[in-house]
Amino acid sequence: MQPKDLYGRQLLLTAAELATLPADVQSRAGLTITASQIQCQRCGSTLDHRTAQLPQKQFYCYQCLNLGRVSSLTPLYHIPEPNEFPQRPKLTWTGHLTSAQAVCAADLQRAFAAHERHLLWAVTGAGKTEMLFPGLAWALQQGWRVAVASPRVDVCLELAPRLQAAFADTTVAVLHGRQTAAYAYRQLTVCTTHQLLRFRAAFDVLVIDEVDAFPFAANQQLYYAVDHAVKPHGAVLYLTATPSDALLRQTRRGQLKLSYLPLRFHQHLLPTIQVTLLPKWWSAIAKGRLPAKLRRWLGAYATSGQRFLIFVPRIDQLTVVQAAIQRQFPTMSGQTVYSADPDRLAKVQQMRQEQVQYLITTTILERGVTFPGIDVLVLGADDPVFSTAALVQIAGRVGRSQQRPTGLVRFVSGSYTRAIKQAQRQIKLVNRKGRRLRDDLSTVPTTAND
């Protein structure tokens, strides 16, 4: 093991690994233990005395075991981050930002330079990765250590090649639980937020993408990880299309600065959600019948060939819905797909290549996956599996292409739930801001690239 493998990290080491490192490696207890509470210093969890117990008055953390066990038996080792980056990579991306994106990008760069904690509320399809580039390039030029993290592995896997392409003369480190490649000390890292638990005061800039991908409960650990992985005066940027109440509360308290990117890259507003109350939609479909409204909508699709996604709450409803549609519209071709579906990738590919007209799916396609020019239909939008964030993301699948920047988002529901109302409110809010921004932009001269 080399000292740089420990720069800005906090790791458990075997005696053999420790023997290869210089003597001045720092160590500290993995758990803080008092009579009233035990806290893990890696993941921040407060542990139950009895549950965390090992023989002979020792304790361990049962909350972050899959990163290797933290216990009172062995310390965490650390070498302070020295920013040993002689290379200073430049931005090799040659694309252009829209004027709205450019304004936002400049704001982010300023926030990095000012070591701020910042929340960027960017609508789905705003092109937020590209907006990061100028700020990241500036930070890398300063010799700063930078990470872009997300709670979701698939978001990381999508981000990594784009960042690598944008900074082609440096190697981007990619860290997540499913990968086998060894850790390497790099100036730019893409990782899951879970992997941040292995860092300590490492990053001068830390960007968290899709921060609201998980419900708040799971996020306690995330915020702890972020606070410890970033340097004490480092900059933190949270990116989201659907900020949680918790994040918005932090902005109101002044703990986070907030900026908006309320316009999509093509400058159109978000499609709004149309809710139709059909409390008996499921009992009809379960009997193989489509409710009249649904029949009318789908009939129009059968005629026009317009492609669409249908979201349902549960996996076992997929084939039932498909059967009812096929009975009524035998010529329209569709597929069902769910997260653990062994043919998931192939089916998504078929939809992308326009070999099928529609997909019926559970919430897995709510993020990341983009089919240009589709409409969206949510059946049972009042089901608890559809959180506000999920509903906003689902609506955000629509209107993503320059060719068809609009589209229909229809929810079929038994009632207006809080999640539905909040999703509508969030979309209304960003559209209001978007309209204002568009008006502002139209009064200033824009460059030819826009």
Next chain:
Amino acid sequence: MTCLLCQRPLTTKLTLPWLLSWQPVAQPVVCTACWQQFQPIILATACPQCGRAQPHWQVCRDCQRWAAQPDFQNVALFTYNEAMQAYFQHYKFQGDYRLRAVFQTIVQQRLQQLTADQVVTIPVTTATMATRGFNQVTGWLDTGINDGVLTVAKTVAQSQKDRQARLATKQPFGLAPGVDLSGQRIVLVDDVYTTGRTMRHAANLMLENGANSVTGLTLAR
């Protein structure tokens, strides 16, 4: 309460498959679905020497190769299948000591059914105790520390060797000073019976030191 193995909520109602399963009724700690992944060994047809599951009662091929060694009999509770491998990965190697509760009741119950003057457990090395912090076998029984009967030299873990290397292993155990086993019927407990080398070393040592008999009990075979 959530299942110790899959973290899904535990429903406390007693379903029929639950009652038909081996899980002792007292406070379940794992869900039925997880519990049913473990494969109990039927004693009536198991190999009388190593305890492995078989369709018919007979001394298995592996055990016939031990013919020159003193007689040794082992009882094993479960087949070492994928679920058991995953269990040991989490309990023993990842060190999740909570998981001792999964088999605590069943190991203790079976132990009570065996006649013993003394129960002896296979110890872990000082190095293991210093890093893992517990003896996985005594974790099921009570204290989680070595019981102090056998001592063990610093060795390469059996799990890191192939079969040939395991069989060639020299006696790693010694008897702790002051321990007297003369005339005693011993039940020797370990986690997994793989080649039998470890248990037979321990059994031989105790027989040489006056034990009347040594019977093995392992969670898995």
